[in-house]
Amino acid sequence: LRQRLRTQEDVDSALNDAPHACLRRRQWVIELLRFCLTDAASDLSGLPLALTADGCLHSFGMLKTGPTFLAGEEERKIIASFPYLFLDAEFVEATGLGETTAAHVRRMTLANFIECLHVTVDRSKANQSLAWDPNALEEPNGRWLVDVFAYLSRHAADIPQKNILEALRRIPVIPDQHEHLRCPGRPSTPLLPTSINSQQIRHLTHLGVALVTAPQNLMAAIRELAAASPHTLVLPLSGPALVDSLAIRFADEQPPNDEAAIEAAVDFLAQPAWADALQEKNCRRALRGLPI
Secondary structure, three states: OHHHHOOOOOOOEEHHHOOOHHHOOHHHHHHHHHHHOOOOOOOOOOOOOEEEOOOEEEOOOOOOOOOEEEOOHHHHHHOOOOHHHEEOHHHHHHHOOOOEOOOOEEEOOHHHHHHHHHHHHOHHHOOOOEEOOOOOOOOOOHHHHHHHHHHHHHOHHHOOOHHHHHHHOOOOOEEEOOOEEEOOOOOOOOEEOOOOOHHHHHHHHHOOOOEEOOOHHHHHHHHHHHHHOOOOOOOEOOHHHHHHHHHHHOOOOOOOOOHHHHHHHHHHHOOHHHOOHHHOHHHHHHHHOOOO
């Protein structure tokens, strides 16, 4: 049966247009795959028995988009714009299909998930800021980002891995006060406001300090991630973090002629909470170089 069905390229068709009559009904494809799995589960490459979540039939191991993924409901919901990346969930359950290296069927990992995020957000905007509307109908809107940050929080233990962290740092997902998304884990990443009031926010904004700004539910999701994976993707606004932000902002220019804004920054830096941290050698050097 495998020899009879095996193809040299991906069939990539709707069930009704499958190259063999025996492939034109969903249940028939399920039964055929079940049978093929009874004696050589790894020998699936080239068999046109892979039903993806968009309802199309493909040849195992030959999709132009790369591997096909086994994934949970959460991953499927977040990456819903690309259903062809996933095998149909009910189809997988009905056939008992598992990971098969030779047929390029893989369980979705955090690294795979992040690569899919990169495509969803727009690969051409890697390492850049991205204009953002939290109420847009399409991703990356506010609702979608809430789900993304919740997912990342649940996998926070893996984020410090070098390949994971570097991949995330290329994707603009952190919203600032200017309705742009910026990349996480960088010196230019918006800082997460702590106990500051709206006037202080206005002053820091005038000084060019980027601050995380989003609807309440999204702010809560970002705070959860910052707590679950500290010092990796998003830093809270603190004395040392503000010094770093101002040092970058005024590396090549003078601050605006706004005495109230500069006074607000100095007052914030003077808080006892970070007196010791500001004495650290590199921070002290940066602080002394600020034109404020």
